[in-house]
Amino acid sequence: MLSDKEYMSHSLELNLFFLRIIKEHIIFAAPALPPKNLDLTNMLIEMKGRFEKLLDRTVDMSLGIVSPEVLASGELVTKFTLPAEEKTQSLTGIPIDMSITKKQLGSRGDNSPGNISPMVSKVSELNKEIIGLMNLALTDQENLLKDVLICKAFSYIYPLMLDHVIREGHFYVMMLSRLEKRDELDSVRKMIEEELNWNRIMHEHSEFIRGYLDPSEDELIQTADKFAVETEKLVAETETLPSQPANLPGVTRQSLNLVTNLRNFKLQGVAGILGCKIKSIIPPLLGDHVLREANHYLRLLKTL
Numbered sequence: 167m168l169s170d171k172e173y174m175s176h177s178l179e180l181n182l183f184f185l186r187i188i189k190e191h192i193i194f195a196a197p198a199l200p201p202k203n204l205d206l207t208n209m210l211i212e213m214k215g216r217f218e219k220l221l222d223r224t225v226d227m228s229l230g231i232v233s234p235e236v237l238a239s240g241e242l243v244t245k246f247t248l249p250a251e252e253k254t255q256s257l258t259g260i261p262i263d264m265s266i267t268k269k270q271l272g273s274r275g276d277n278s279p280g281n282i283s284p285m286v287s288k289v290s291e292l293n294k295e296i297i298g299l300m301n302l303a304l305t306d307q308e309n310l311l312k313d314v315l316i317c318k319a320f321s322y323i324y325p326l327m328l329d330h331v332i333r334e335g336h337f338y339v340m341m342l343s344r345l346e347k348r349d350e351l352d353s354v355r356k357m358i359e360e361e362l363n364w365n366r367i368m369h370e371h372s373e374f375i376r377g378y379l380d381p382s383e384d385e386l387i388q389t390a391d392k393f394a395v396e397t398e399k400l401v402a403e404t405e406t407l408p409s410q411p412a413n414l415p416g417v418t419r420q421s422l423n424l425v426t427n428l429r430n431f432k433l434q435g436v437a438g439i440l441g442c443k444i445k446s447i448i449p450p451l452l453g454d455h456v457l458r459e460a461n462h463y464l465r466l467l468k469t470l
């Protein structure tokens with residue numbers, strides 16, 4: 167059973183990471199729809215605004231509660247986030263509330279402990295509101311994917327990427343629901359679950375990067391392909407963990423090494439995309455997004 171303090175810090179840390187991720191999934195999906203889906207595009211943009219409000223509230227509530235490790239991990243905001251938001255807004259026309267990012271960049275390191283008891287009910291209210299909005303967002307995304315798969319709708323992002331963001335959303339809802347029950351998994355089970363989830367995600371990121379690079383970017387495509395092959399092997403090994411948990415230390419070590427290399431590749435990628443040095447159909451904010459997801463996973467690998 168989690169203590170109040172653990173419940174609050176785990177909730178707020180999870181929300182700070184995932185609310186930004188979820189609102190960005192919408193920022194990537196909305197401009198990928200053809201002009202005939204203008205109503206859906208507008209509805210998605212409206213929903214993104216609701217996630218931004220929740221993120222803003224989370225940022226205000228999290229002062230003094232979030233651990234310095236999370237603040238320093240590069241999973242919440244990076245040095246690229248603000249310029250990537252500016253550029254992505256100007257390229258796509260999708261409005262992005264950058265004041266939240268500025269606030270987060272400005273408040274880093276402010277970790278003064280506050281009185282936590284009056285906050286528990288507020289965190290629980292926030293978590294429940296998020297779960298409600300997430301369920302709406304996931305239904306919309308699942309309907310869109312279903313229509314794309316039966317060729318009733320078209321999107322310029324891969325069906326697998328739609329499926330990927332839906333799975334990330336469900337993972338978030340599952341983690342939040344578990345926190346609401348104050349469930350605490352034993353560390354081995356928790357680690358196996360995280361590694362299974364995130365190694366699959368890292369594998370798909372390698373495939374997306376490979377597929378969204380311009381065909382003329384031979385060298386980068388080869389590197390992304392190498393990561394796709396290596397992460398596929400890692401996923402296969404991770405899938406043995408539920409029946410052979412003794413392999414956990416070995417798989418964790420491999421994950422840490424491979425994901426560190428992939429993260430460094432993503433770091434070069436976002437810098438190159440932002441600097442207009444790489445030809446691709448990857449918006450700058452998507453480059454930063456996959457970098458933050460790798461940073462989040464690396465922190466988990468180091469702390470679990």
Ligand SMILES: [Fe+2]
Pocket residue numbers: 187191331334455459
């Ligand atoms: Fe994502």
Ligand SMILES: [Fe+2]
Pocket residue numbers: 330334367371456459
């Ligand atoms: Fe992802």
